[in-house]
Amino acid sequence: MRILTAMLVLLLISSCFTLQASARATDSLHFVSPAAQARYNDLAYSLRCVVCQNQTLAESEAPLAADLRHLIAAQVNHGKTNQQIKRYLVERYGDFILYSPPLSALTIFLWFAPLGFLALALWRLLRRIRRRPQILDK
């Protein structure tokens, strides 16, 4: 029972943040369809605010973020695809506005180095384990 109470309290507290964020996310924006609004939310929450750089465009209170939210809403309402809208923004603000840097010769190290190190460590560990003498149970 106490676990349930704790979970309910947590849910209530966390809803404060999500409600606040989604309230700002839509501001006074109008959408031609629920599908358009869903696409807008996807985009606004997956793009970085270039002013308040640790927040998404949806969450940020920076004036530029508000301008870009309106821009995205307008383009979504005009039927532009997510890819077109992202490309539009990247053309102006660079890859940084996307949260995941695209794969390129430059970023390939960023993407694969951690995996590479992990694989290397695992491989060495396995070799070490195999070389240990087996202990046989009686």
Add this chain to the structure above:
Amino acid sequence: MSDGVVRWLAPVAVVIGLAVVGVFLWSGLQRDPHLLPSPLIKQPTPTFNLTRLHNPRKFMSQKIFLGHVTLFNVFASWCYACADEQDELMYISRHSHVRIYGLDYKDNRGEAKKWLHRFGNPYRAIAFDATGRVAIDWGVYGTPETFIIDKHGIIRYKQVGAIDAQVWRQILEPLIQRLRVTG
């Protein structure tokens, strides 16, 4: 692979990997993490057609950049750092051949004119971007911002933040000289 080779190969790979990471981290220490590289460098300027600040019946477009080297400065009367920069821009307007044009960003005409009166007006002409829509095309995210544009209308450099004497002498002035000569 023979065991002898493999024994030193893995540690060497790790050391090299860490060294590469170290180089990136070290070079990162020299740079402001909030500054974004502009994707507009080496691209033609965005196209625009805005009314002028002092005369709403006249227009300014990107054609104004052709035929000479331009310093295009994005400013606003509400922007603190822009006031800091104005002295330097006044100095540049008196000591350099570079043509200075302005983009008044999300401002009020009356306030902007008052501000220029107070802090100085180094601009040959100013485009009035009331909604900031044109500034978005230029990738503006932190006024003041300044673009150096060559004779063919290609953006060659972007300065985010106020221009001071050091930025002028070490970066902008040499670049403008080079662009005037080579085009």
